[in-house]
Amino acid sequence: QVQLVESGGGLVQAGGSLRLSCAASGQTLSNYAMAWFRQAPGKERSFVTAINWSGGGTLYADSAKGRFAISRDNVKNTVYLQMNSLKPEDTAIYYCAASRYKWGRSVSMYDYWGQGTQVTVSS
Secondary structure, three states, rough: OEEEEEEOEEEEEEEEEEEEEEEEEOOOOOOOOOOEEOOOOOOOOOOEEEOOOOOOOOOEOOOOOOOOOEEEEEOOOOOEEOOOOOHHHHHHEEEEEOOOOOOOOOOHHHHOOOOOOEEEEEE
């Protein structure tokens, strides 16, 4: 099993930036496709972005395109989410997720989840 721990969340003004990190332990990160999801109060968990095993392929939700960037460092066993031009509607708990064999936009594809990190964007 792989254990995931997110960090880097916080309070930021609209237009600002944050960089989230997801540190993996217990298994080699390169064995997993990785993704970020988010969940706002009263809403379902939704896809933000994903990256394949090698880092050569990425997917983005329409809301994240052009503003967010996912990357991975398989040596450091860490995945990153760079978030720029943040908006109040980006406020949510952000979760890191790992999948051994599947890669895509669906929550059900991912087997392992972190505990989440809160991102709050003030207007």
